[in-house]
Amino acid sequence: MKIELLQLLKHEGAAVALQEAAFSPEELDLDGDGVALQDTVTVNGAFVNLGSDVIQFSAECEFVLNLQCARCLKEFSRSFPCSIHEIFREPEDWEDFLSDGMIDVTAIVRHGILLEMDFRYLCREDCKGLCAKCGHDLNEGPCDCEEEIDPRLSVLKQLLKD
Structure with missing residues (x-):
């Protein structure tokens, strides 16, 4: 989705x-972001023209991601609220979102969603992995593996027995 930049810049308050x-x-x-x-x-x-060639974009959205737990690898879905607030003051602010005089709204929304995301997700807070x-x-439930003690710490175990 694209919006014409000149349409916004013509009138303050537009x-x-x-x-x-x-x-x-x-x-x-x-x-591609996992x-x-x-x-x-x-x-x-x-999008609002605040005057002096300053454009403000404010938006709200909600999105649902299909994720994989970082501990147990189960797949799950989670909903996230998203508030996007951008102020463009200088032409350099627009570089990533402007082409041929058109504002690429899709790129701004994508950027806003990426900023809301974490590096890793857990299926639940107390996930044991x-x-x-x-x-x-x-x-x-627990597995059948025997708990191994680091041989360097086995001396401490002997102290606890005594």
């Missing part, structure tokens, strides 16, 4: 609203 603007997972292309959008992202917001030896999911 605004272009985005109501229920839909962005497909293919448009936003987050797959996550996948589950569905279309709907954005409500507006997988056994380092046998790979058993410890959320389903």
Whole structure:
């Protein structure tokens, strides 16, 4: 989705609203970032000319990601709220989002979503992960592996026995 920049810059206070603007997972292309959008992202917001060639973009959206737990590797989905607030004061601010006099709204929304994301996700806060030896999911119960003690610390175990 693109919006003409000149339309905004003509008049101070000019605004272009985005109501229920839909962005497909293919448009936003987050797959290369290790996550996948589950569905279309709907954005409500507006571009506003604040004067002196300053443009503000504010928007709200919610998106659902298909994720993989960093500890137990289970796949799960989670919904995230997203607030996007950008102020463009200088021509350099626009470089990543402007081509042929058109503002690439898709790139701004993608950028906003990426800023909301974490580096890793857990299926639940108390996820126990997988056994380092046998790979058993410890959320389903303990595994049958014997607990090994680091040989360098075995002396301490002897002290506890005495």
